[in-house]
Amino acid sequence: MTATALFCGDIAFDVALRVPHHPDADQKTHAFENLVSAGGVAANSAVACARQGVATALLAVVGDDVLGAYATEFLAAKGVDVMGVTTTPGMTAVSVCTLADDGEKRLVYTSSVSQYPPPERLRDADLDGVDWIHTSCLHPGAAAVLAERARATSIRMSIDLEPAALAHGTEALAPALHGAEVVFLNEQATESIGDLRTFSARHRLKSVVCTRGLRGAALMTSSGRIAVAPPPAERIVDTTGAGDCLAGVYIARSLSGADPLAALRAAVASATSACGHLGAQGGYPDRKTTDELVAEGWPEGLGPKSL
Template identity: 30%
Template sequence: MIVFCGYGNSDLTVNVPALPGPGSRVQALGIRRHDGGMGANAATAAARMGADARFAGVVGPDLLSTAFLDGLGAQGVDVAWTSRRGHLTTAVILVTPDGERSVISQDDDVTEEHVAEVVRSLSRAGGGWLYLDGYRFPWAAPLLAGAPALRTVVDMDGCESAEAAEAALSVAEHAIIGRTQAERLIGQGAGAAAVSHRTHLLVTDGAHGWRLHTPAGDTLAGAAIDVRVQDATGAGDCFVGCYLAELERGAEPVDAARFAAVAAGLSCTAPGARAGLPDRAAVAGYLAGGGTP
């Protein structure tokens, strides 16, 4: 079981010829609404890999939230642990023709009390994998430190300070962070941080691949795949969800990272955060074909 406690969004995707600068005005090439959100996207990616994925975010009691949860259920994600005592957040995503994007997002209603209840529920269920994003730190760290039955993966996107990053690393069995953010929050000491916190620290760098730092002090690297990018929205979420799904299946972290990198690359070949999410057969076929989608 993998419980994804994090963002669920209604994404408003606006295709633009170029990202606007201060005071500028651009004409939209297209506007579409998609379901999204870091936690919900990662849960969907894991479910498409065959994992027992459960979304434990917070949405509202409204019809749009119902449709959002129905969409997750149709992808095989269990939504029974989702709270409906808040609201479904909106994200505005600007996407350029080469697939680059900028995101404007809202805070959600995943509170300390909600995370504590999810931790208790997962512990009562016998434990399992728990996904959290970096926006929940540093306050989430004490909640996880007292729950040894949980195996925690933190997507450190959202850690806004070195203190938050330190707190996330202190409780994460696995942590995933983008290269730019790693340089800002951890500096050049990613390998040392993995050893000192006894965690697997996976640094991703988009088209430049990834680097895995292990608790034993080893550093392993892998490449991204070469695809025609339509929209990179949600590629990082896909990576995290598929990485977690492979860990749950018993894969070694380096093999899980290689698998997740293929899935994330394939996810960029369609618009929106979820339309391009591959299933296990697609990723396996790409790997078996020596790099042919």
């Protein structure tokens, strides 16, 4: 495997629809904009990373249906190495999101065989040439297998710690979290954890990135904490996948040699821009666009400069 960044986790078949309003029972409405794509936390983050010009691979499972084949081909077309995506009998996850003009969003998601690779697959995965692994903790036991391999080979690892994963309890998550380079938390997960410094020290985390919705993100390390506000946005259309975009861009910029502050500013600018488009991946910027967003959002000499 020649990839630098390896993303491990879920794939879904995503359908995003913009509608004038959500229909009542036994009624229908017509969408005036739609987007069909591959989705899922791991897949989204992988695309965001690949768009930044970093060699990126995905380790995942899809069902043996037409949706799994479509999702795999879609990701390959986005520049993601899908050699690590395998097929298993069953259905690929489907996500349907409807977004009304008033901003109300409704999401329906099916669980399936494409949620997370099994532990035995992770024990045999080829990690040659991988410099960074990103995964979730929705399946703590499987994630722990990958984390143990990363620690043994000194590969940097980051975790997207979703609120659903916290339901497993911190003891179950500990083997996967221990010594992580970065743990990404959304607002709900941050609130559930509470004392981030104690949490970080307990698991010996090197850094924590807390996404803050339309307020940007905050980075916490042993050196301190810094918040990065988002640049001005022309419009907010859909926030789906913004956190995945942030994680993917942060990883890409870190692998490209950026310091944590520069990586976070690029990630926040990219995620904010993505919210101006329908769907999770519809507005993920490439590297040149991200550089322009950073320059326009934070002119030289303005804003925080160090941790």
